[in-house]
Amino acid sequence: MVYIIYFSGLPTKDPQLDLRLFLEVCDSFRQQGDPEDALRLKLFPYSLQDRVRAWLNAFPSGMMASWNELC
Template identity: 40%
Template sequence: MRENNAPHTMYDYAKPHLTGAESSIDKDSNTYIANFLEFCGTFKINGVSDDAIRLRLFPFSLRNKAK
């Protein structure tokens, strides 16, 4: 409920809210990222940065709505 019972603005309706939303990545996004980084750490390619490898692999780590 909004304070002082002011009328809702368009911004109020457009801004995202997390009530009842579950992450489409994982229940614990910190665990997801830690696992993803650990997995990416197994790839080493001469002349290719870690960031480039992570960016290339990230889409393959997604599932369901996140994909």
């Protein structure tokens, strides 16, 4: 079973908790030898909704090449 964590930016949502859950999901899919960044960067946009997804989409494509840059 796959759990999808969506963060919408609403004041009632806890971004720290959502991020921790997102990282747990990513780690459960990671194959040995795969870079951590690659999977996280691919999946992260799918964990967002509404205003937060619009915020991320406002950045130029390829601007964030690593997970640390995104953070």
